[in-house]
Amino acid sequence: MPGQQLHIDLKSATAVLSGPDHTDKKALGSVDSVCNKGIVVKENGVRHGKVNWGNTEYSFSDQSLSQVFKRIEKRYGITIAFKDAEIENYRFTGKVMYKDSLDMVMRHLCQLYDLKYTRAENNITIEKVSENLRK
Template sequence: MHDIKKLLKKYVAGKCTPEEQRLIEQWYLQESDASKADTSGLPFERLEKNIWQKVQQQTAAPAKRVAMHRYTLLRIAALLLLIAGAGTLMWMRRPVRENWQEVFAPKTQSLQLVLDDGTRVWLNAGGGMRYPAHFTGADRKIELLSGEMCLDVKQDPAHPFMVKSGQINIRVLGTVFNVRNYPQRNFLQVTVQQGKVAVPLAGKEVVLLPDEQVTVHTGSAAFSKAQVDGTAINGWTTGKFLFNNERLDVIALSLENRYGIQISFADSSLAAYRITAGIETTDSLSDVLDMLCLANKLSCTADGQHIIFRKQIH
């Protein structure tokens, strides 16, 4: 095609002539069947994730794969190629990764699954991950797209276990650990409960042992390491939120995912407010808010599903 970018712009905008539309779709089908395209590393993966999350919010149904009409998928792919500044669809010729799957936990409900090697995964409410149906290479690799997960990794020294999240690749040495990736809070956190993991940061490998945690501030090379209660961090997998000197904005994320609400702070300094508390996942939202406010000299107001925390005024 003489000017693929210009034609794709028209296609996405719905301004193609019938003949132009026919030519694009015919060419697309000749290039590659949509189901065989390798999507690894391309921006439309994240768009598909966002679309899936919106569908889940509207239907409140358990996580499942969405089958989209080929025409819709092509429009999405074309749009994102334009955003990325791509001039062709040569990505379709990359090697196929047919066995990778994505799963997203619905709001207010966590998921449990067992991977092909026997590794157990708990995906917290609102989180998303990508994993292979079968591990076939030298390494066992999965990816946390967003949210929080806890893993109990099956030991297999011959096949190292790797977890990718954002720009971080975590090397696991047979362990129980937690990964949090919340782009909206600009941080990624790894906490070890048992065993050890290695995280490459700032040009060196940071090794974490039980009850150690590293927090990475995304968008910069800054990170911090701390001693924590690794068991408490993973309390949500057994129906309890155990916060030990935890930041209020991190607690807010857990509450947002558990109760399907939005939390903000009237004073931005409250985000770093440290709180110790224990919450059962069966507790009502009103009980949780009352407990947090009474024990920590806070107040909160609700506007529908929007909760605003404030410093208590005496």
């Protein structure tokens, strides 16, 4: 988010996120590797995949849809819920462009995994497309 800073200590292999005033610090876990301007963070021994960022896109490498949609929530100021829990564990590698509309991002991600989404104001619900809709 704007104003936040990510502090990486390669000697201790840790990552800490701090807010705009640098006082509200959150330990993200251990840094597994830093490469190609991307950071791989481990939290409680679980690898969370790699996120690259720049001024134009979020780039994801082998991340769960849960993690991808958390980024989308922050980017667009919305809340996303999954009707089917297994969807959260689907893996995604790809890019989300900052200039893309929320509708475009949701439409494309849902098409990839045969999902559908419904939106009510700032709340989105994602679910699998039922077998009856495919026929």
